Amino acid sequence: MSDFILNASVRNDLGKGASRRLRRANQQVPAVIYGGEAAPQSISVEKTAFYKAIEDESFFSSVLTLVVDGNKEQVVVRDLQRHPFKPLLIHADFLRVDATHEITLRVPLHVLGEEKSIGIKDDGGELHVLANEVEISCLPKDLPDFLEVDISELALGTTLHLSDLTVPAGVTIVALTHGTDHDNAVLSIVKPKVRGTEEDEEGGEESGTSAE
Known part of the structure; x- marks a missing residue:
């Protein structure tokens, strides 16, 4: 803090x-x-x-x-x-703030290890960050400045959710208290989209025909 x-x-x-x-x-x-x-x-x-x-x-x-x-x-x-x-x-x-009562606050999510990531460096994937902040609840003394997630060992095709994050003792991720339906994705490593493929060109021709 x-x-x-x-x-x-x-x-x-x-x-x-x-x-x-x-x-x-x-x-x-x-x-x-x-x-x-x-x-x-x-x-x-x-x-x-x-x-x-x-x-x-x-x-x-x-x-x-x-x-x-x-x-x-x-x-x-x-x-x-x-x-x-x-x-x-x-x-x-x-x-x-009352030292004896929990507070709810949004804290930044810091992504570490992108330059070493297996899915990016070795497999040619792209990092898609889906959440830059996470809402947490804790006592004031336990409030972290940010949460960290290390992606250095993540492979291509991996998606991390809120439940995959490591939080300090005494800290709760608010969304997870509402059930598994709220376990939202926070980042993924995906295969880059390739533009100008035959499939894209065929799709463009089809849409051009229908427009006429």
Whole structure:
């Protein structure tokens, strides 16, 4: 679990107009903290550190420390609203974290061993990644920054599912709690499609004939 600390202040000037003024000042990002037993709290987060933090992939799968006017809050990111065409953050939602309660979060899936993969290097296959993230549930202390899957020994024609992933102790893949029907594929090594074969040409001729 990565250690991210962001400084913030309580925001009393509320509303869309206030948020616009805050963003124009170019120093703070409007945000809200909610969840737990405390009431939702509107805050503004120091912009420079926030923008630097979101460049790190693990920021979105970590328990963060928000220091709000000197008081520490343990939170996770629930939503980031971005400007439709400018590289700007419009608003952020943070969810309070309780060390004694499990949280549900999506974490990145990292694929290892592609350059050594039997199915790719020896058999000429292609890697198709079907899921870049996996939804997990665990206590905050057990939250991993990401999950890894090593494909170095996988042969051509192999498909890996959620149930094939190795997860740390205390971590549950949420989809698998709903039954085997939810054991979705996450990646496969397949034979590359060959374009311009006789079969493709015949198919093209047939479709051309039918169009007439």
